[in-house]
Amino acid sequence: MANKIILSADSTCDLGEELKARYNVSYYPFHIILDEKDYQDNVDITVKQIFAAYYDRKALPRTAAINIGEYVDYFKGWVKEGYDVIHLNLGGAISSAHKNCVLAAAELAESGAPGKVYPIDSFNLSTAIALQVIDAGDMIAAGLPAAEIAKRLEQNRGNVHASFLLDTLDFMRAGGRCSTVAAVSANLLSLKPCIEVDNTDGSMHVGKKYRGGLRKVLVSYVKDKLAQYPNIKRDHIFITYSSIEPELEDLVRETIRSTMDFKEIHATHASCTIASHCGPNTLGILFETEG
Template sequence: MKVILSADRTCDLTDELRETYGVETIPYHISLEGKDYTDNVDITPEELYQAFWDRKVLPKTSAINAFEYKNYFEQWTSQGYAVIHFCLGSALTSSYQNCCIAAEELENVYVIDSCNLSSATGLQILDCRKKIDEGMAPEEIYEYFSHNQQKYHGSFVIDTYEFLKAGGRCSAITAFSANLLNIKVSIEVDNTSGGMNVGKKYRGKQDKVLKQYVKDKLTQYPDIVRDKIFITHSGIDEKYIELVRQTIEETMSFEHIYVTKASCTISSHCGPGTLGILFATEEARE
């Protein structure tokens, strides 16, 4: 049986990676000032940022509903294909439950809760392609990734608190104090659900913070998988990307360092200047 590898587009893989690894994706919806858009199809993170800076309006992101998922999957299941689909972490969205509802009405659709976001989900997808190519059955692949999400680690450092404050995710006092003291917070993804926790707090200029953050993350685990690592950002000056790449190379050797840009769904919550590194470990670790 031919297997289709699929994901929510919040996996934040580049067009090139999706094409190379044969990954189909379905995007989320963005609502801005009464108009509906398709994430990274007819609206970009920069347009969302500009709307906020100019008019202090925030977008609303919408989960993919069960009807959309069903129609999306049927283009392949109707031809006898199996579909393995990775969802954005279930703690972050109702899309996972909607996807499961759609899958129950079809045959051979395997829905995996990535328990993560952005390119930490992308890491799972690239590893899944290898298992598909090796001939592993869809049922076995589903079982593997449903029990090994804790091998995949995502975190990021936020540069501005304006979007978090406007979205009600931090108080005005917290945002003011952090900006006054030049504090930048590392947000750690809980890879048992996809939820997020506050991690280490850094103080100083962005270049200093990012360099220390990379070193901290790469020395946190003794068994980081060296085949690939992602640098994913929400829109940031190229010099910081290169600084992070250089710091990675100085700290640890990876076969591939991929740079990707976060989707509107991810970027709209954290604002511009956010950057994270995302990687896997040999053993499952929270």
């Protein structure tokens, strides 16, 4: 906590326990509502339980953002002690969390607390947020003040790239995010759509549609993504998945290694919030490019 700065993020950053500890990151969990019971993401419910509920009894969870009061309660102890808080939110285009966080920060500022909260709209999701958390952690370690860190994070978020390959559209269909016809057609044709995040605003769209089994299309997807940008930063790349067979994770890792050298390749599980929208066997690679 150099410079009296707290580094924090929504639970949807999917950082993983090792990196969370390395960068001293605090989380606040999103809400998962399943069978009308409110759970905290990855606190008292798991991705495995969510998938089991759907396949056992077609029960699909709803997700809910962190509200203003929760953020106020979460931050107030720190700011009263004079800490500044850098908090990275799930993209504002897909969640109200950032808006709520901004309102909570304003409420705390009006209270006269000596510390300040800096809510950052990541314009992204999952470990694309984690990459920004790592950048913030490095800047804290370098001694930069919170206001400068917040400014640089907002300037750099367009250099963070996220995409995921979906094995099935069943969860997207069940959640009303694609039609039954599209889901059935994709399944019949063995199509695996790539969902891409627009890092200029955080919205999502469907990119390339791959045909075939996961072993084949994951290799093609990884190679396509790493070939798409000429100036990829080689410090960190994430393999993030809702669930996947270990041999497929290994295949993706080896495909990355044989294509491009990275200092660290991290593999992490998607949070319940992310996984409940995309279903099992969803996997993405997430990385940064040079500014």
